[in-house]
Amino acid sequence: VQELQSPPRASQVVRDCVKACLNSTYDYIFNNCQELYSRHIKNLDFWPKLITLIVSIIEEDRNSYTPVLNQYV
Numbered sequence: 001v002q003e004l005q006s007p008p009r010a011s012q013v014v015r016d017c018v019k020a021c022l023n024s025t026y027d028y029i030f031n032n033c034q035e036l037y038s039r040h041i042k043n044l045d046f047w048p049k050l051i052t053l054i055v056s057i058i059e060e061d062r063n064s065y066t067p068v069l070n071q072y073v
Helices: 010-037 046-072
Strands: none
Touching: 010 046
């Protein structure tokens, strides 16, 4: 990044890193939810459990990352 002629702002780099992290986290959760709950994706129980899992991760991420990200606002 420092070798670029016009490097991106720190906030842009942080935003891109957060987006990449979130995408990989939620892709992983979706792809492995069947193993976590021993359910098939077509089973209606799968979806509420997936949503519950994602909401709990969002809450955890919000509590962890908000203080750090607020310094870029």
